[in-house]
Amino acid sequence: MTEPNRLVEVNDLEVVFDTVEGRTHAVNGVSFSMDAGETVGIVGESGCGKSVMSLAMLQLVPRPHGKIARGSIIYYQRGKAVEITKLNPTGKAMRALRGNEMAMIFQEPMTSLNPVYTIGEQIMEVLRLHQKMDNTRAKQRAIEMLEKVGVPDAAQRVEEYPHQFSGGMRQRAMIAMALSCTPNLLVADEPTTALDVTIEAQILELLAELQRDINMAVLFISHDLKVIGEIADRVIVMYAGWVVEEAMREDIFQNPQHPYTRSLLAAIPRIGRRERLVSIPGRVPSLSQLPPGCFFAPRCPAATDQCRREEPQVFTVNQGHTVKCWNYWDKEVQKTS
Amino acid sequence: MSTETLMRVSNLKKYFPIRKGVLRRVAGHVKAVDDVSFQIRQGETLGMVGESGCGKSTTGRSIIRLIEPTAGSVKYRTAGQEEEITHFNKTQMKAFRQRVQMVFQDPFSSLDPRMSVRDTVSEPLFVHRMGSQKERTEQVKELLQTVGLSVTHLNRFPHQFSGGQRQRIGIARALALRPELIICDEAVSALDVSVQAQILNLLQDLQSEFGLTYMFIAHDLSVIDYISDRIVVMYLGKIVEVATKQQLYDNPSHPYTEALLGAIPIGEKRVGEGKRLLLGGTVPSPANPPPGCTFHTRCPYAADICRQKEPVLESVANSGDHQAACHFTTELELKSFYDFSQVDRSGA
Known part of the structure; x- marks a missing residue:
């Protein structure tokens, strides 16, 4: 069933935080997989759950307020499946994995040294x-x-x-x-965000080079789609704890299906492009006050009544390209069936 | 856009003393801004770009004397007359501040957490004694609507707003006195992309509505390209290139500009000549800048003359608008942004 090259499998992961305002879902049913040597980029705005996702990979979700409530992360250690989510976060087995098998780099190197x-x-x-x-x-x-x-x-x-x-x-x-x-897996959470562009270029190049050397898989987290596009083979777009779209890099940039991905691409100033930027009205919802139905519906130009009522299903556009949007179902799936 | 000069900055310098020992003796100077000259034209957006520590923020603050410049002249045109603002006394300075306002980077620290939106936005009106309290409140309401907030926000406090909304409050405050020139210091850097687009669009709308002139300081070259008419590139306290947007991206004339263009992430796989140009090393300390051209330590084209003689900012052949500070401007064939962004669309 599993691919020989499989390194990580995340299934229906849910990470919750108990706050004074009640339980918030920072990561809400996220599934994806990574192969050995692959670079997967997670992109999204602040508060979309991308950093919590990266912490969960190494069982570093801050406790006691945060915890993995549902789902699993399976790590293939030389072909042998280890269910990370079953390990004690401070136990010996987990500590043997961290550093040795999987490592992490953070945004602000000053505070992490x-x-x-x-x-x-x-x-x-x-x-x-x-x-x-x-x-x-x-x-x-x-x-x-x-x-x-x-x-x-x-x-x-x-x-x-x-x-x-x-x-x-x-x-x-x-x-x-x-x-x-x-390590076989490197989780990099906004590793170049605090750096100047010439230095950022150096670091990205360095990461790519070292990755080729030791055939390491990289989970690269960034808010910057353009940086993700420089380095990632596959891109996961997150919004309010959901994966709203996942595809190979080319598909995300050339054939985006989710209205949020499209808006993000249109909101980035691009050199030489003169037309007005498309801004997304409103802002990312607070995780403690999520709207019913699709979380993006209040800001979505194409939202319908169904979007405001029901959580969208995940539809397959083509192999390796999935989108969580009712509009896609309306347009494509219904047409063919 | 007219070509009339609104502000003329000449040979501006700002040195910060480094003090050492128990007696706090001055042991040297950080040359944050070192002999910088440029003009801001009526109605334009002048972009100022450079890496951290290049002096762009210090320049923005020195020209309106939020930081007192060490030397140099800043002339501002009022009613057809150029006035030297570095000689202004307190009263003149206060009048000048009505014309020039600033929007800061961090909307979390540039607003007083204990002041409501009404107080924050009306404070400049109060300081300059404009209108009665009732009139001021009316004006604040109008300003809030101009920047896309609602009058229901009037009595709220900064912590109740998101980053984008706070930046709107900061913009409303800057607009309150109907200024001519607004200096935006990294005004969108702390915002998410979708919100950044909202604020950039808002700034453009306000510019055409009120005929504003902007000086836009940023480190992001894509943002600078989007909003600016002309661009000033700074490196280690000096201006290395001044050009129109088109000239800068199509025909850069300083190796540092070329390196910046080559480092812009484009979000696609590059091929052949499109490969990133990697600049080695880091920016030297402004307390101890290298002799000659300050960029020679990282410049791939540096020759002996670069290590000895400091280049001056000169017009690039045949274009009065385009200036660069490099000994080899005419000899070098630098790559444009479009050379760097040749991409592979075959999917391989």
């Missing part, structure tokens, strides 16, 4: 813990990794503290740390 340890010590910690290396070997490997991610004078800079690194260099150090145990 410890300011009182040197860059070298922080990379070495990972290696000592997961690869059981001794200090000398770990240090050697840390220098190697820093060289690999393009930090100049690595042997010297390994002794420096995070504040002595620039933003781009810190992100490189983070990547070095994440990749030091050659």
Whole structure:
């Protein structure tokens, strides 16, 4: 049943947070899969659940307020299925996976590095813990990794503290740390958002290169469709906790089906295009006050009564391209049946 | 759009002292803005682009003396006369502030959390003693509608609004005094794309409705392209290129501009010549800028002269509007944005 290359399967995942305003569904029935070596991009606006999705992949959803309420994440460790959602988030088995098999990089490298340890010590910690290396070997490997991610004078800079690194260099150090145990899955949550465009280009290129080297799968999360388009093989569009569209990169850009995806594409200023930007009226709904029916209906130019009443089903446009929208059903599916 | 100059900035400098030791002696200077000259024309949108730390925000603040410039002149045209605003006294400055307003990046920190929308938007009217309290409230209501908010929002507080709505409040406040020039400092950077489009469209509508002039500071070249007529590119406290939008994207004349254009994500797989041009290294510290051309440490075309002699901002052949600061402007054949965005549509 499973593909030989399958690395991760997420089935009907639901992540909830208990807040003073009641239970909110940050991730609401999300399913997707990833193959070894593949880059999957998750795109969406703030509050769409993309970051929570990325945390859930490593069982890092902040507790006790947040928890995985339903569904499963299955990780194939050398062909053997491990149900991550069944593991104790702080248990030994989960900790053995994190760092070694799956790693994560975050948006703001300054807050994710410890300011009182040197860059070298922080990379070495990972290696000592997961690869059981001794200090000398770990240090050697840390220098190697820093060289690999393009930090100049690595042997010297390994002794420096995070504040002595620039933003781009810190992100490189983070990547070095994440990749030091050659993980099979890298979850990258907005890794270039805080960086300048020339530095962003460097980091994206570096990620792609390292990925080819060690055949690692990358789950790349960003609010920026254009960045996603540079790096991802497949794109998942999220809105208010739902996956509203999933397709190969070319299909998302050339043949978007969901009104939200279309609006997002039309809302991005593109160089050389002179026509007025299409803005989406209103804003992303608060997760504690979701509208009935389709969550996008209040902002959707094509919403019908059915959209305001019933949650849309997921329809298949063609192989690998799915869309969660009643309009698609009206137009395409009904016509043919 | 006329070609009349509204603001003329000449040789503007802003140095921040670095103090060290117990006596807080000045140990050096951060040259945030170093000898910058440009003009803002009546009715245009002048885009200012550059990476973090290049001095674009400091320039925006210095020209209206929110930060006192270290040296240089800023002339502003009032009733056909150019007046030197760096010599203005307090009263003159207050009158000048009616004409020039600012919209800030972060709508979360630029609004006072304890002031209602009514108080925030009417404060400039109150400070400049315009109208009675009742008239002011009427004006605030009108302004809210102009920026796409509702009068029911009048008595709410900033925390009750989303980022896009807060930015609208900030714009309403800037519009209250009917200014001529609005300086937008990264006004859409903190917003989601769908909301960013709303605000960009709003700014354009307001411009045509009230005949506003904008100076639009941003790091996003696609946003800059969308909103600007002319563009100033800054690097390490200096202007490296000034051009119309068309000239800049079709025919960049400074290697740094080329590198910026090459780094813009386009959302598609690139082929052959369309490959990204990668700039090595990072921006040097403005406290200790490299000698000669400040860009030579990262420039792929740098020669000996670049390390020794500082290039001046000069007109690029045959176009008075297009200026660049590079020794090799005429020799280099730089790639345009369109060269960088050659894409593979075969799906391979």
